[in-house]
Amino acid sequence: MxxxxxxxxxxxxxxxxxxxxxxxxxxxxxxxxxxxxxxxxxxxxxxxxxxxxxxxxxxxxxxxxxxxxxxxxxxxxxxxxxxxxxxxxxxxxxxxxxxxxxxxxxxxxxxxxxxxxxxxxxxxxxxxxxxxxxxxxxxxxxxxxxxxxxxxxxxxxxxxxxxxxxxxxxxxxxxxxxxxxxxxxxxxxxxxxxxxxxxxxxxxxxxxxxxIPVSTVIADTIDNWLLATKSKDKNDVIYQVLTIGNPYLALVFANTKDRAKEIVSNLRGRGLKVAEIHGDIEPRERRRVMKAIQNLEYQYVVATDLAARGIDITGVSHVINDDIPEELEFFVHRVGRTGRNGLPGLAITLYGPDEENEVEELEALGINFKAKQIKDNEIVDIKDRRARKQRVATTRKLDPTMVGMVKKKKKIVKPGYKRRIKKALQRKDQMDRRISKREDMRAIRKENKKRGDNQ
The missing domain is CATH 3.40.50.300 (P-loop containing nucleotide triphosphate hydrolases)
Known part of the structure; x- marks a missing residue:
């Protein structure tokens, strides 16, 4: 003493x-x-x-x-x-x-x-x-x-x-x-x-x-997986992850209230007992749910980023990111709900082929992923994600000179060229829309605050 x-x-x-x-x-x-x-x-x-x-x-x-x-x-x-x-x-x-x-x-x-x-x-x-x-x-x-x-x-x-x-x-x-x-x-x-x-x-x-520096962005007690969804329904993937892993307590994070409600509805429809925490839940009910979670009455919790920094629950074994958050720093707050006090934790982030850029940004923050996929109802390693990432990164280099390339090429072009240009333009549009979406999300949060949604 x-x-x-x-x-x-x-x-x-x-x-x-x-x-x-x-x-x-x-x-x-x-x-x-x-x-x-x-x-x-x-x-x-x-x-x-x-x-x-x-x-x-x-x-x-x-x-x-x-x-x-x-x-x-x-x-x-x-x-x-x-x-x-x-x-x-x-x-x-x-x-x-x-x-x-x-x-x-x-x-x-x-x-x-x-x-x-x-x-x-x-x-x-x-x-x-x-x-x-x-x-x-x-x-x-x-x-x-x-x-x-x-x-x-x-x-x-x-x-x-x-x-x-x-x-x-x-x-x-x-x-x-x-x-x-x-x-x-x-x-x-x-x-x-x-x-x-x-x-x-x-x-x-x-x-x-x-x-205050941290030795690693994500605690070394956390196993950090990147799970490719490809063309699969995300609701199916989340259900599979939760039932394959049989977590002690799992937190599933969604980017919006509507998406959180959709996940909850789907999981409950499949027979799982699920708690939900987001801005549309009345304060009294939120307090009741939080108390029930603390008492380990729920094995599965679905939440939005509003609650990401406010949930401090002992024994969280799994964190599932339904999507990469719009504000990348929220990723750290989400994942930080598990692997606490020296206990082991598993963070699984779902991502699609169009989200390589966001993955790269997270990796630039010092976050290291293990690439995974679901195969035959098991979660297994992906060996070729890095190679695929390099191909995508190389294609992106077309973007700064896109217009000039389109102007130079006339009628005689190699097979598939126009298709590649079209896809590259589509990727640029996707990035522009993503940036615009982030700005819209910030504006919506400010407007919700004025209406008292979060108070």
């Missing part, structure tokens, strides 16, 4: 905090904790760029509890997250820590889709010391005058890139604007988009920036 206490003792934390850390099984600080906790304890603003599962939640929770004034009943720390699931996850971590801390801490969770009037009445009786929630609901409670943030010491913006992507940065801006001028601001993000930098410049005072 002394060794454990000494490892966190380097941060000069209170004895009660050290005891609580020991009780929850923290044997040594993670890299992000070792880098940032000392700076946070000094009152500095920080920006931490780290991947899911790096230990960043306790990177900010530990200093917050260490400096909490238990005898003062006002909001001392505010933590925003872009999704309800993430808010619930952080709230659970905070309450678990508080229980082991053996001190009284008033922690409140405020998210969209819950009873706002009830929360206002609750706040009239007393203010929480730690506020955790989604930006829209926290803003509403502040605007109503129910939630008082005039004396907050620490403001945490968790998953800042996802907050930006889902269109919630204006709400975060409003919340930060009502807090004291000497506020300590902590921002955590898996990526650091250019559009996030104006916010950082506005609210952070000479922050310490730490990008």
């Amino acid at each position: 002394a060794e454990i206490a000494n490892q966190f003792g380097q941060f000069n934390l209170s004895p009660e905090i050290i005891t609580a850390l020991t009780a929850i099984g923290f044997t040594k600080p993670t890299p992000v904790q070792a880098k940032l906790i000392p700076s946070i304890l000094k009152g500095n603003d920080v920006v931490g760029q780290s991947q899911t599962g790096s230990g960043k939640t306790h990177t900010f929770l530990i200093p917050i509890f260490n400096q909490l004034e238990q005898n003062k009943a006002y909001a001392q720390a505010v933590i925003t997250t872009p999704s309800r699931e993430l808010a619930a996850q952080i709230t659970k971590a905070a309450k678990d820590f508080s229980e082991q801390w053996h001190q009284d801490a008033i922690i409140s969770e405020f998210v969209g889709g819950t009873d706002k009037l009830r929360q206002i009445k609750q706040l009239e009786k007393g203010q929480p010391q730690i506020v955790i929630g989604t930006p829209g609901r926290i803003k509403d409670l502040v605007a109503s005058g129910a939630l008082k943030l005039h004396a907050v010491k620490t403001f945490v913006v968790d998953e800042a890139d996802m907050t930006l992507d889902m269109g919630f940065l204006n709400e975060v801006d409003f919340i930060a604007g009502v807090m004291p001028a000497n506020l300590q601001t902590l921002v955590f993000s898996a990526t650091m988009p250019e559009k996030l930098k104006p916010f950082l410049k506005k609210y952070l005072d000479n922050p310490q920036f730490e990008a």
Whole structure:
């Protein structure tokens, strides 16, 4: 026990905090904790760029509890997250820590889709010391005058890139604007988009920036497969993968809510008990489903990327990607749901012949795939994927000179030339449509946010 206490003792934390850390099984600080906790304890603003599962939640929770004034009943720390699931996850971590801390801490969770009037009445009786929630609901409670943030010491913006992507940065801006001028601001993000930098410049005072490297993009406990669907129906492939592998617990990720519903309907029609998590599921039902998943009442879960960062379930053995996500960084968040805490995991990504470009982009990020296919109801290796990839890459080189080649060739052409030109043009159109689709998806997410779909 002394060794454990000494490892966190380097941060000069209170004895009660050290005891609580020991009780929850923290044997040594993670890299992000070792880098940032000392700076946070000094009152500095920080920006931490780290991947899911790096230990960043306790990177900010530990200093917050260490400096909490238990005898003062006002909001001392505010933590925003872009999704309800993430808010619930952080709230659970905070309450678990508080229980082991053996001190009284008033922690409140405020998210969209819950009873706002009830929360206002609750706040009239007393203010929480730690506020955790989604930006829209926290803003509403502040605007109503129910939630008082005039004396907050620490403001945490968790998953800042996802907050930006889902269109919630204006709400975060409003919340930060009502807090004291000497506020300590902590921002955590898996990526650091250019559009996030104006916010950082506005609210952070000479922050310490730490990008915590990972030895591999995907944990080495995860077996990462690329499964060719060819002309097969994806619903059939997903069913085969789930039934061939007999997973302990499998998460199937879809790019859209409609596709998630289609997968769920198909699997249920084949007799599988399936849970679904996406934006169209009512908040109360989502909480019920999440609790049932935690209790291992489901072997199969279908989700969209909205929930990808909010699902923290012990024992996920399989992650199935129905498609490569539109935003490639979501791939890491999806796959990171398995292979946690040193346990083995299997991630299987379905792809078609027209998705070689997206596969190449993922490989450029350092993700290594094992190419597979289903044959005779077994998943077997593909030996020639690299050769095929080289042929496709060579064909793509036609694209920059496409127009000139078409103009030069007149009536006398080699057999098959026009067909190759046509196919190359079709590939270019597909890429243009894919880029346009990504832009449309971003616009839709912003519009959904305005209508309150994700709050």
